[in-house]
Amino acid sequence: MTKAKTTITDQPVTATGTETWQPRILVFACNWCSYAGADTAGVGRMEHEPHFRMIRVMCSGRIQPAFVLKAFEKGADGVLVSGCHFGDCHYIFGNERAVEQFDKTMNMVKLLGIEPGRLRLEWISAAEGIRFAEIINEFTEQVRQLGPSPLSSKRLDDLRIEEEIDG
Amino acid sequence: MMDAGRHPLIEVITNAEVTGMSGGPGDFRVQVRKHPRYVDEEKCVACGQCVEACHIVQGNEFDYNLKARKAIYRPFPQSVPAAYVIDMDHCKKCWRCVKVCEPEAIDFDMPARDYEFEVGSIIIAAGFQEFDASALGNYGYARFPNVITSLELERMLNASGVTKGHIVRPSDQQTPRSILFIQCVGARGEGGRPYCSRFCCMNAVKDSLLIRQHDPEVEDITILYTDLRAFGKGFDDFVRRSFDEQSAHYLRGRPSKIEEEPGSQNLTVFVEDTLEHQLKRVPADLVVLSLAAAPSDGAQALAAMLEVGTDQYGFIARRDPAVSAVETARDGIYVCGSAAGPQVIPDCVAQASAAAARAQMFLTGSRSADEKQEVEPLDLSGSPRVGVLVCHCGINISGVLDIDDLTASAAQIDGVVVAAEHQFACSSVGQDKLIELVKEHRLNRVVVAACTPRTHEPVFQETLSGIGFNPYLLEMVNIRDQCSWVHATQPQEAQQKARTLIRMGVARAKNLKPLMEGKSPMTRAALVIGGGIAGIQAATDLAWQGFPVVLVEKTGELGGRLRAPNLKYLYPTMQPAEKVLKQKLMRLKDSGARVLLNSEVEDITGYVGNFEATLSGAVDEKIQIGAVILATGADLYDPAGEFGYGRLTGVITSEELEQRLCHKPAAVQVNGAPPRSAAIILCVGSRDEECFSGCSRYCCPTGIKQAILLSEQGSDVTVFYRDIRTVSIGAEEMYRKARGLGVLFVRIPDGRKPEVLGTEKVTGVRCYDALLDRTLEVEADLLVLGVGMRPLEPETSKFHDILKASLGLDGFFLERHPELAPVETSVEGVLIAGTVQGPKDIVDTVAQASAAAAKATVFLAHDQVRLNPTVAVVDAEKCRGCGCCAEICQFQAPKLVDDGSGVFIAEINASLCKGCGTCASWCPSGAISAQHFTDRQVHAMIDAFFETEAAR
Structure with a gap:
């Protein structure tokens, strides 16, 4: 296990001098199941892709379209919404509300021209550390394949460069 | 486990045994x-450095030696207390662990300690152990490695266990392509144990689903x-x-033997x-043996x-297995699990x-945790002054992350006035450091970068509360x-x-905003609805503890289905139901509960601690209560039109048979004579998608009890069943007795x-x-239909409407x-007892x-209800009174109220x-805010993510 060097800065992580693009993924998790599932992955030391950041809310029903849209607006390449399996919700039916919110969000995301593959809804229980790790790996790979989000500054920068070349 | 470990009134003593008892x-x-x-x-501080240092490797008992542990170890990851233990049988006292233990916690000379406790009651919850499979030679356990x-x-299968959720063969560590479960190993007559272990059927079913999920190979x-015993709610x-x-x-089928193929070690x-x-x-x-x-x-x-x-089997004896699962031979000592x-x-x-409810009857003195001393709140106003404490967690964090870099980068964030680190932030020294930081830098916000808030937020919150720092900051x-x-x-x-x-x-x-815990008064009285055995018991337990209780029964008599002439004998002890009911009613009378027949x-309005119930009938009054126990019971299935019921004479339900048994002389007659032959059909109205898909649980033992009674009075009895689910205490023995008496069992x-x-x-x-592979025709002068349970109407719908508790x-x-x-x-303060919850x-x-009753005392023991401040609040200016919030809330928290000018807004x-x-994200006008998880807080986090990490 090597220790990170103290010289790391907020600059992008680079490999062999050239920039390797990695997706930036925001994960919303409910306190009782999916956040706990991520902890379980930790207790079991289940290695998984590190390119996501997590925001904890009490219930997946709290995750409104504005949160997801904001993330895309700010440049997220993927957003994962997660909660308890049906029948397991700490608040009985909060996750069913989450589905309705999610469907609305998905429609808006499509309208905005963002690939639907960048947004996903998953149910992960507190015990499913492995499932959490697998979903993160799989979703990260999926987003990686899609490349930078059309709204990300990376894609906009590329466009600008293309324009300069063309112009 | 953690809740118990942290509770101020619970002292957990592990690694201990009872050595003596006296008194009463x-x-x-x-x-x-x-x-x-x-x-x-x-x-x-459970940092794990001692484990790293120890070089003695042993099998871990918790993982059945499938995994290794050191001589110094934690029995399993979530163990309480979160402290290591040394296995002195294997420790070589090399002092390696002592040298690396920074908190100096290791003491090789620690003596055993003797305690004496004065207690009012005792609860035995000592559990069971699994049957020793090597005692049954034909299954080859311990001889064949691939029999587990x-x-x-x-x-x-455990995600954090030995193989991280994947199944491997012990002989070659390969994923097995075929797995075979053997049920009832050491149970139901095998290995000298006649009883059923209850959990193994569902466990095997669950495991099969889990394996399918994990290992497609x-x-x-x-x-x-033998029988699939899916007897519990939702099991079927x-x-x-x-x-x-x-x-x-x-x-x-039950296997006769298992053979191992030499070489491949595959089994047949x-x-x-x-x-x-x-x-x-x-x-x-x-091969997996489902152990008894x-x-x-x-x-x-x-x-x-x-x-x-x-x-007779060596389990703690129950005084009265037909009636009470928790009473032992002695008052004041109870058993559970x-x-x-x-x-x-x-x-x-x-x-x-x-068991807790019964134990409370002998307890005196302080019921509730000593009220925390009020601490003068610190002045935390002004612009945010954030302090960041980064924890090393021994090497758990610092082994992967550079802590100096984290503190340095945190110190640069706008609003952060200090960023510090500590070896173990949760240790008492670490907590002192936190307090010191708050005081020295006049912090009004604290960020602890360490482990999960799910376990440690309460620890830091408590420390901060102790100095008057609002814990919600x-x-x-x-x-x-x-x-x-996970990213080592x-x-x-x-x-990054x-x-x-x-x-x-x-x-x-x-x-973050400082939030204050609210309080609302608690009416320390309870209402029990329904005067059957469940209502009688709940009311008795509460009233004995001194709480005013009103028990409301719609008929003119207490006892429900136990009352004559509904039920004659209770299985498995064959006590007369009447006698049991009489005893229960005497206890109720002595308890001082107020009974309204x-x-x-x-109607019931209000909320936990402050319900108001409107009663009618014997009295017309409104009563104030803090908690409601619903015990209205269930109905029995009406088999009208099925199996000739209502058309042929001699076809009756199991309840009608009980009623006939109640008559004197206690004999069942058909046309003036005892039936020469009788048949019993089980699962009528149960396990049937069209009426009730679940198991009614009581009918198998009841049917067998009735078969025995009929057989003993001279009838030839045949029982038609789908699976015999004799899971209650003594029921499997009744099943054997019935077969011994010549009762014929036919599997439908x-x-x-x-x-x-x-x-x-x-x-x-x-x-x-199916077992004989031919169509049987049996004579029957009497046919008894073992009818299942179903929700009692209109009571169930009525109380669902009034209380809004979910169905x-x-x-x-x-x-x-x-x-x-x-x-x-789903409604706090509303509890369910008995068959109102399911058969x-x-x-x-x-x-x-x-x-x-015990859960009701959790509320009634306090004179105030503490209100969690992390709730949703409505901005009256923005609310348009659409009622969306009230519609989606499962807890009836939002309500539309007249604001005084005829305009309705949510409250x-x-x-x-x-x-x-959920309502905060649902509200179309953005009037509702979820305190502690506000839109502003979430948006700030999203901003911070993408501002920090520039495009890559």
């Missing part, structure tokens, strides 16, 4: 010896069973899921398929010490609460469980992630129904017997959580009623709100 109820003296763990629990036990499988799963639906998903192939199981009438050789790469539960080794000695005795015989988890939890950042532990191989990415997470945490912290509850094949013969009166029953798909009231909260509903027999009903009752925040 209300005044026991108990001697306890605590064996040394050689690690000071107070000092140990269900518990060993369980450890493999597993091609075949076979379960060898679970089995159906297994059928639908074809997770396993179910084969009815010899079994007679009793449904297909074939001897089969089933090949299997892995056996009494624990110490049970006999413990029972002797406490003078409660054991039953599998110490008294095998149980499934929901029943264990209900019994645990029931703390934010925890999880850089251990969700960073260093990518330290640079992990470092940790930095960002801290930035996001600071962003949220800056937007011929009365009904018209799936999807078919027996045919009733006769034109005016019943003459017989015809049914294909399940089966129409019974839905418990808040089947394992964790079996007697609570169950008397002993389970009584246990559940006591559990409901959220903080006593009812659980703080999920």
